Amino acid sequence: MPIKARFNGLEIDGNLVPLISGTMHYWRLDPAKWGEILDRIAQLGFSMVESYVPWGVHETAPDEFDFGRKDPALDLDRFLSLVAERGMKAILRPGPCINAEVTWYGFPERIIRDPQFWALDAEGAPAYNPALPAQFPAPSYANPKLFEAYEPFLAALAPLVQKHLHPAGPVVALQVENETSYFFRQGTFDLDYSEPSLALFRHFLEMKYRTLKALNQAWGGGIKGFSEAQPPRVNAATDLKGFAPCLDWAEYREYQILWALSRLTEMFRQKGFEGVPLFHNLYSPFETPYNLPELEKDSGLDFCGIDAYPHAHNSGSVLDKARYMALCSRLPYFAEFTAGSWPSFPAITEQDNRSSLLLPFMGGARGVNYYMLVERERWLGSPISRHGELREGRADMYKSLNHFLKSQEWHLSSPQFQAALLFTREAQLSEAAFQMPGLRLPLARLGLPEALLGEPHAAGFFGGHEAEAQAGPEALRGWLDGARAFLRQSQLAWAPADSGIDPAKLGRLGLVLAACWGFLDESTAKRLLAYAENGGLLVLGPQRPRLNQKLEPLKSFEDLALAPGKPLAYGDGKILWLPGAFDAKACQGMVNRSRLRPELSLSDSSLDHGLHRLSGRMVLFIRNPHDEPRSCSVFKEGKFVLKPLWAGSKFLGAVEEREVRLEPRETRVWEVIPC
Amino acid sequence: MLSRDPRIDDIGDLSWERLGGLAFAHENLARRVVLLHRKGRALACWDTQAGRLPLPAPKVEDAQALAESLKAAHPEALEAWVVEPEALRADLAKAQMGLSLDLGLDVFLRHIWEHRMQGPGLGLAPRREFMWYGLPMARLQKFCDNLLPERCCFTLAVFEGQELWAGLLAEFEGPQLVGLHTLDALPQAELASAQGIEAAPFLLALVSNTLQRPAFGWFVQKDDFAAWMRCADAEAKAEIFQRGILERRSHFDAAALMGGPGRAESLRPIPPSEG
Numbered sequence: 001m002p003i004k005a006r007f008n009g010l011e012i013d014g015n016l017v018p019l020i021s022g023t024m025h026y027w028r029l030d031p032a033k034w035g036e037i038l039d040r041i042a043q044l045g046f047s048m049v050e051s052y053v054p055w056g057v058h059e060t061a062p063d064e065f066d067f068g069r070k071d072p073a074l075d076l077d078r079f080l081s082l083v084a085e086r087g088m089k090a091i092l093r094p095g096p097c098i099n100a101e102v103t104w105y106g107f108p109e110r111i112i113r114d115p116q117f118w119a120l121d122a123e124g125a126p127a128y129n130p131a132l133p134a135q136f137p138a139p140s141y142a143n144p145k146l147f148e149a150y151e152p153f154l155a156a157l158a159p160l161v162q163k164h165l166h167p168a169g170p171v172v173a174l175q176v177e178n179e180t181s182y183f184f185r186q187g188t189f190d191l192d193y194s195e196p197s198l199a200l201f202r203h204f205l206e207m208k209y210r211t212l213k214a215l216n217q218a219w220g221g222g223i224k225g226f227s228e229a230q231p232p233r234v235n236a237a238t239d240l241k242g243f244a245p246c247l248d249w250a251e252y253r254e255y256q257i258l259w260a261l262s263r264l265t266e267m268f269r270q271k272g273f274e275g276v277p278l279f280h281n282l283y284s285p286f287e288t289p290y291n292l293p294e295l296e297k298d299s300g301l302d303f304c305g306i307d308a309y310p311h312a313h314n315s316g317s318v319l320d321k322a323r324y325m326a327l328c329s330r331l332p333y334f335a336e337f338t339a340g341s342w343p344s345f346p347a348i349t350e351q352d353n354r355s356s357l358l359l360p361f362m363g364g365a366r367g368v369n370y371y372m373l374v375e376r377e378r379w380l381g382s383p384i385s386r387h388g389e390l391r392e393g394r395a396d397m398y399k400s401l402n403h404f405l406k407s408q409e410w411h412l413s414s415p416q417f418q419a420a421l422l423f424t425r426e427a428q429l430s431e432a433a434f435q436m437p438g439l440r441l442p443l444a445r446l447g448l449p450e451a452l453l454g455e456p457h458a459a460g461f462f463g464g465h466e467a468e469a470q471a472g473p474e475a476l477r478g479w480l481d482g483a484r485a486f487l488r489q490s491q492l493a494w495a496p497a498d499s500g501i502d503p504a505k506l507g508r509l510g511l512v513l514a515a516c517w518g519f520l521d522e523s524t525a526k527r528l529l530a531y532a533e534n535g536g537l538l539v540l541g542p543q544r545p546r547l548n549q550k551l552e553p554l555k556s557f558e559d560l561a562l563a564p565g566k567p568l569a570y571g572d573g574k575i576l577w578l579p580g581a582f583d584a585k586a587c588q589g590m591v592n593r594s595r596l597r598p599e600l601s602l603s604d605s606s607l608d609h610g611l612h613r614l615s616g617r618m619v620l621f622i623r624n625p626h627d628e629p630r631s632c633s634v635f636k637e638g639k640f641v642l643k644p645l646w647a648g649s650k651f652l653g654a655v656e657e658r659e660v661r662l663e664p665r666e667t668r669v670w671e672v673i674p675c
Numbered sequence: 676m677l678s679r680d681p682r683i684d685d686i687g688d689l690s691w692e693r694l695g696g697l698a699f700a701h702e703n704l705a706r707r708v709v710l711l712h713r714k715g716r717a718l719a720c721w722d723t724q725a726g727r728l729p730l731p732a733p734k735v736e737d738a739q740a741l742a743e744s745l746k747a748a749h750p751e752a753l754e755a756w757v758v759e760p761e762a763l764r765a766d767l768a769k770a771q772m773g774l775s776l777d778l779g780l781d782v783f784l785r786h787i788w789e790h791r792m793q794g795p796g797l798g799l800a801p802r803r804e805f806m807w808y809g810l811p812m813a814r815l816q817k818f819c820d821n822l823l824p825e826r827c828c829f830t831l832a833v834f835e836g837q838e839l840w841a842g843l844l845a846e847f848e849g850p851q852l853v854g855l856h857t858l859d860a861l862p863q864a865e866l867a868s869a870q871g872i873e874a875a876p877f878l879l880a881l882v883s884n885t886l887q888r889p890a891f892g893w894f895v896q897k898d899d900f901a902a903w904m905r906c907a908d909a910e911a912k913a914e915i916f917q918r919g920i921l922e923r924r925s926h927f928d929a930a931a932l933m934g935g936p937g938r939a940e941s942l943r944p945i946p947p948s949e950g
Contacts, residue, residue, distance in 0.1 A: 101683075103679055103680045112776070113776060121764070121768050122764065122768075123764065123765055123768030123769070124768070124772075125767075125768035125769070125771045125772045126771060126772070128771050128774075128783070130780060130783065130784060130787075132677075132780060133677060133678065133679060133680065133681050133683070133780060134677075134679040134680075134779075134780055135776075135778075135780050135783045135784075136776065137776070189764075190764070234761060340688065341688075343683050343686055343691065343855070346692075346695050346696065346699050347688050347691040347692035347695050347696075348688075349688050349689070349692050350688065376684075377682060377683055377684040378683045378684070379686075380686040380687070380688045380691055381688040386684075436711075436760040436761070437760055437761045437764055438758075438760025438761060438763045438764045439760075439763065439764055439767060442763065442767075443758070443760060443763075446707055446709050446723075446756055446758070447707050447709065447721070447723030448709055448711075448721055448723075449721070452711070452719050452721055452727075453760075456718050456719070
């Protein structure tokens with residue numbers, strides 16, 4: 001029976017198995033120690049182990065591979081047999097890219113050195129990835145030859161993996177590629193201008209516009225064939241016809257990732273990796289060009305996770321990612337979650353790991369892979385050393401966490417949300433299409449915020465009501481910040497989302513704050529209107545959507561008699577238009593007149609909280625994001641007591657309390673018991 | 676200088692957090708004032724702590740002069756930048772187009788930096804050489820190219836009073852850095868007896884024996900080292916380094932570079948108590 005990816009984990013032979021695992025790089029460890037190290041992993045309560053299978057390491061000569069015949073450390077067959085002998089499961093990630101701080105990111109050096117594979121920047125130069133230990137020109141993921149070059153490795157690996165695929169063996173899932181991201185070069189007008197990428201861009205235009213006439217109508221004419229369409233290298237648009245190519249290029253950048261992963265996913269299936277889910281992982285951001293819901297919908301992948309390496313001071317980002325995935329992903333999953341860090345990154349200490357340990361679960365993630373559970377060269381801070389020794393403090397932390405997850409049957413829980421901050425994909429694309437042409441990373445490293453990297457002429461480009469006439473990237477980001485502050489203050493349980501939000505989950509929310517700027521796809525507009533019609537409270541800003549995906553008038557919103565700051569009754573719900581800046585008072589006024597109330601609130605709204613249902617019970621997480629201890633009272637309708645379930649790495653007794661105290665950066669969890 | 680395939684292991688997270696904290700302080704956390712422009716038209720001015728600033732001038736005629744006046748107007752900022760994004764993209768592309776893949780990453784980045792500094796639309800005040808994780812790379816490279824023996828290990832030992840606060844071992848072969856570790860790579864039981872900078876000979880012998888290569892090193896107090904790492908100017912770094920030695924708070928033992936204390940295998944660590 002094929003393994004299915006479900007929201008709460010993997011369905012294996014009819015049983016729901018939580019997707020909780022830890023990483024061990026077999027080829028970087030002494031093979032004589034593999035068994036002992038796997039035993040240590042099991043001792044920490046893990047029953048699933050994950051590893052990359054590096055193309056560049058297994059390849060000994062072009063298209064010749066060693067899987068243990070010469071080097072025992074490459075004996076993947078033996079490694080997987082040892083996993084199976086212990087009754088454990090395995091997840092494999094065979095690339096082609098793996099990063100893993102391996103020189104050349106897991107590609108064979110011959111691929112990296114061959115200019116035919118290189119992505120090119122807007123000036124025609126190779127795009128060097130300056131990552132330790134060696135810079136290398138990023139390959140282009142629009143190049144079919146790259147995948148052809150990878151194919152022999154996959155073919156050589158296939159029989160070995162098939163032997164160990166469930167149900168015959170322990171392999172229960174495979175990751176396709178790793179962190180496909182233009183090698184962290186996020187600038188819209190940075191990559192990828194290589195010939196294969198330009199060909200793919202033109203293919204994308206043909207799919208989008210179908211006819212040359214339609215393309216010329218959108219771009220302003222003068223193009224004699226799709227093969228002549230040139231991608232923009234800077235946004236100098238003065239009108240919508242000048243903007244259209246920039247928007248198409250921004251959309252294409254999402255498409256290139258989708259195309260590459262679709263192709264790789266198909267290759268995996270063709271090689272017989274059947275019966276197990278295939279997934280991918282975003283390296284961290286979940287805004288364009290990284291489109292998680294689209295990848296799950298159209299690439300053939302079963303699900304897509306996100307990676308997270310938080311320090312204590314920024315661990316709130318984990319909540320954002322987990323909550324986003326809980327609303328927008330089929331299986332909210334951290335494909336890599338910090339268990340230590342790599343040396344060129346500020347060290348993630350045991351205290352950092354401890355402070356973020358519960359956050360994936362508090363946010364609603366269902367699966368977590370701890371990376372690296374076992375230390376290897378170019379890594380620090382794992383709970384298990386390369387020699388198979390447990391590091392006391394760290395090891396206890398994971399052991400205790402696994403005990404908590406199992407004893408509570410945590411995978412059966414469901415996160416509760418009342419509201420969403422929906423950063424529409426369309427506004428993201430409009431913003432991306434107005435990015436300045438420079439490289440984003442060097443500018444961001446100087447400390448420049450996102451909004452400042454937009455073209456100045458973006459402000460007011462789309463016109464509109466006088467209150468929104470100057471709306472641009474800065475107003476958009478300001479509106480999002482205002483909406484976020486409002487949600488925090490309101491104490492409603494909320495999550496970030498985008499246009500790919502699960503429609504069923506959207507329908508269950510009481511309030512949606514939708515950031516719009518530029519255009520809105522007709523289908524997104526209809527879904528938002530249907531949401532309001534069915535009783536939802538919908539807030540729009542900083543701009544009322546007026547254009548659709550073809551940059552023509554948006555019909556769905558045309559007839560709405562929206563007035564700034566005044567809720568409009570729409571079906572059973574309401575629509576509030578907040579042009580320009582986010583008006584928290586107007587939003588609160590609309591909420592006050594509705595039945596929407598926080599299910600539970602804290603006397604200190606600067607603390608984060610998260611609610612979950614678990615087998616009829618209510619579970620409450622509270623996180624103190626501050627550097628000093630905080631105390632707060634918990635308020636909820638009716639009488640109740642709090643039963644502590646977890647604090648740090650310790651279990652507490654059945655103490656009942658409604659006043660809680662949290663140490664700096666601490667997260668705790670309680671069951672809320674009515675009485 | 677940096678090998679393409681260095682061995683980076685035995686990294687203790689406490690040491691790495693302490694040393695890394697200082698290395699990243701310069702790269703990421705410093706306060707900056709940045710002015711963006713396009714072909715001389717000022718677009719936006721930003722203080723990384725205070726946020727948006729009014730434009731100091733509508734036009735950028737001399738990027739370097741404007742950076743210097745911005746720095747003078749904002750002395751609290753570590754540095755002031757004037758940047759033209761499109762020109763930066765073009766400069767970087769031009770710099771990268773002719774580079775060899777075989778350059779060490781540090782040499783590669785230094786080359787990019789130096790090329791970037793010559794860009795017409797760019798100003799930086801105070802003007803400085805390339806710092807990488809707080810290290811003046813041009814000077815370090817000159818040192819490695821000219822002074823290092825075939826095989827050796829640089830030992831950094833940072834003390835807080837008598838206590839060993841953090842340390843780093845950098846293994847060199849030829850002029851290349853081939854291995855990086857914290858003091859966690861050394862036998863911990865023996866390391867425990869290393870107290871104060873007087874333990875320098877003992878530590879060097881311990882490193883030589885463990886890593887099987889002659890060792891030289893810098894033994895420095897934490898405050899001096901933190902000042903050295905946070906300092907953005909190579910000349911000022913040199914002064915901090917020399918002052919520490921003159922005032923006997925730190926010690927630099929380079930005997931191994933001059934064929935000094937013999938080969939690693941002939942050394943026996945001498946605990947300070949026996950010295």
